[in-house]
Amino acid sequence: MDNFEPKIIGFFCNWCTSAAADLAGTSRLHYPSNIRPIRVMCSGSVDMSYILRSLFQGADGVIIGGCHPGDCHYVNGNFKARRRVVLLKNIMRSLGLEEERVWLRWISASEGKKFAETMNEITEKIKALGPNKMGTLNQT
Amino acid sequence: MIKQYSGDKEKALRTFIKELFEKNIINAAFLPIKQGETAFPALITSAEAVETSALFLPVMPVSSATQLVRLTHEEPLHKTTIAFLRPCEMRAAVELIKLNQIKTDNLIFVGVDCEGTYDAKDLEKNDIREVCKICEFPETLTGDIKLAHLGLDSIYLTPISNKGQDLLEKTGNLEDNSNIEKEHNDYIEKIKKEHLLLKETFLKEKYEEVKGLENLQKYFETCINCHNCMQQCPICYCHECFFDSRAFYFKSEQFITSAKRREALKFPTDTLLFHIGRMNHMVLSCVNCGLCEQACPMDIKVGQLFTYVNAHARDEFGYVSGKNIEDELPLTTYREDEFKNVGEK
Numbered sequence: 001m002d003n004f005e006p007k008i009i010g011f012f013c014n015w016c017t018s019a020a021a022d023l024a025g026t027s028r029l030h031y032p033s034n035i036r037p038i039r040v041m042c043s044g045s046v047d048m049s050y051i052l053r054s055l056f057q058g059a060d061g062v063i064i065g066g067c068h069p070g071d072c073h074y075v076n077g078n079f080k081a082r083r084r085v086v087l088l089k090n091i092m093r094s095l096g097l098e099e100e101r102v103w104l105r106w107i108s109a110s111e112g113k114k115f116a117e118t119m120n121e122i123t124e125k126i127k128a129l130g131p132n133k134m135g136t137l138n139q140t
Numbered sequence: 141m142i143k144q145y146s147g148d149k150e151k152a153l154r155t156f157i158k159e160l161f162e163k164n165i166i167n168a169a170f171l172p173i174k175q176g177e178t179a180f181p182a183l184i185t186s187a188e189a190v191e192t193s194a195l196f197l198p199v200m201p202v203s204s205a206t207q208l209v210r211l212t213h214e215e216p217l218h219k220t221t222i223a224f225l226r227p228c229e230m231r232a233a234v235e236l237i238k239l240n241q242i243k244t245d246n247l248i249f250v251g252v253d254c255e256g257t258y259d260a261k262d263l264e265k266n267d268i269r270e271v272c273k274i275c276e277f278p279e280t281l282t283g284d285i286k287l288a289h290l291g292l293d294s295i296y297l298t299p300i301s302n303k304g305q306d307l308l309e310k311t312g313n314l315e316d317n318s319n320i321e322k323e324h325n326d327y328i329e330k331i332k333k334e335h336l337l338l339k340e341t342f343l344k345e346k347y348e349e350v351k352g353l354e355n356l357q358k359y360f361e362t363c364i365n366c367h368n369c370m371q372q373c374p375i376c377y378c379h380e381c382f383f384d385s386r387a388f389y390f391k392s393e394q395f396i397t398s399a400k401r402r403e404a405l406k407f408p409t410d411t412l413l414f415h416i417g418r419m420n421h422m423v424l425s426c427v428n429c430g431l432c433e434q435a436c437p438m439d440i441k442v443g444q445l446f447t448y449v450n451a452h453a454r455d456e457f458g459y460v461s462g463k464n465i466e467d468e469l470p471l472t473t474y475r476e477d478e479f480k481n482v483g484e485k
Contacts, residue, residue, distance in 0.1 A: 047382070047417075047420075048417065048420040049382065049383075049413065049417035049420065052413055052416055052417055052420070053410070053413055053417075056410075056412065056413055057398055057401075058398075058401050066483075069476055069483075070476070076474060078483075079474035079475075079476065080471070080472075080474055082474070082478075082479055082482055082483050083457075083470060083471055083474055083479070084420070084471065085482055085483075086456065086457075086479045086482050087420060087423075087424065087453060087456070087457070087470075087471070088420055089482070090452060090453050090456045091416065091419050091420060091423065091449055091453065093452070094347070094448065094449045094452045094453070095350055095351065095356055095416070095449070096347070096350065096351030096352040096353075096355070096356070097352075097353065097356075104482050104483045105483060106483050106484065133353050134353060135401055135402075136401055136402045136403075137353060137357055137402065137412075138357075138402055138403055138404050138405065138406045139357045139360065139361065139406045139411060139412055140398070140405070140406070140409050140410050140411070140412060140413060
């Protein structure tokens with residue numbers, strides 16, 4: 001368990017968090033390789049089924065990165081994403097699943113530092129949680 | 141102000157509908173008619189056809205709300221049609237109207253009291269569905285007219301909207317009968333109270349039954365992935381369900397990788413994903429009708445689980461499905477200053 005390296009899937013908005021990831025890279029900031037980034041056009045384009053499927057297929061954590069409230073490239077995608085995440089977490093809570101594995105964060109294109117810090121933070125937290133049992137169930 | 145009838149409820153209803161046809165107030169009526177041991181919603185266009193009506197038989201093999209989607213899909217109704225719906229069907233209709241699936245032009249909704257219905261597969265059991273036993277809505281919340289009969293000797297019609305008022309006034313003068321209203325109200329409140337109490341216990345027991353992965357897997361272990369629950373759900377209106385789409389086809393190598401992670405990869409795959417994913421799409425609009433449970437060939441208690449999850453989700457969003465046509469669907473709207481604990485850090 002000590003050398004457990006979690007897999008974390010990141011759904012990052014093209015207009016903010018993905019750019020922040022680039023900025024973190026060009027600024028030579030370190031963040032763990034546990035993050036598997038997927039660029040999406042908007043945090044509001046992420047259906048919660050993709051989050052669930054990630055968890056059922058072995059991801060130990062999932063993070064959605066979107067634009068700060070009011071900054072969405074498509075006006076309100078991030079607000080809609082927030083409601084969907086709230087519902088997903090509520091459902092997971094009702095079913096006794098670990099909602100702490102699902103994160104939503106606002107990281108703008110200029111926040112390379114915040115990006116690196118957030119990725120460090122989630123990796124640490126998920127490490128502490130341990131492997132996700134949803135990914136080893138026979139039934140998916 | 142109410143319009144009252146006397147005598148046997150079904151006969152009184154027929155008298156009412158006949159009157160509407162004879163006075164040319166309506167062109168058609170949509171209500172359950174007898175079909176063997178059960179009753180199905182049907183469209184009738186004459187007073188004679190009303191003789192087989194079975195509005196008070198406690199059965200609901202399909203949701204009338206779903207049928208109204210089909211009825212008005214290509215164009216709205218041209219002439220006045222009166223539709224009789226149980227409270228859960230009425231609530232589903234409200235959700236479907238918000239989802240732009242039912243065109244309400246010339247449609248008059250009558251919400252009918254309901255004390256619960258039998259599962260169509262299990263008529264001999266002579267017992268109402270489990271979800272009906274904890275239903276909080278024995279009388280309609282919306283619509284144009286309320287048809288009250290629970291705890292009463294016959295049927296009593298109260299207008300709820302202007303449309304309903306107009307229609308009832310055309311049949312003659314409405315009467316003031318506050319005694320009946322009180323009697324009815326007391327009875328409804330009594331049922332609600334009993335059901336709420338049962339629901340409280342139900343929610344606690346359901347949590348114990350499903351909490352955690354092992355229990356959840358056990359709950360759905362016999363799922364054959366037929367998607368009947370989705371087909372029968374009045375809220376699931378999508379012509380192609382996301383979970384039936386190509387998004388859920390994968391390469392063989394992906395299945396092998398997935399199988400390596402576990403003891404064995406059970407087929408059909410993605411059944412838990414389907415149920416929890418579907419929940420994410422529609423549970424806030426779930427009207428707790430129990431039709432998903434009736435549709436399940438493996439007797440999985442789907443309806444009970446959705447009712448349980450809905451009870452918690454609706455508290456979070458402060459949205460009761462089908463309660464008010466003015467309330468916006470929670471997933472199509474947002475407020476800037478809400479749920480700050482999610483996202484901000």
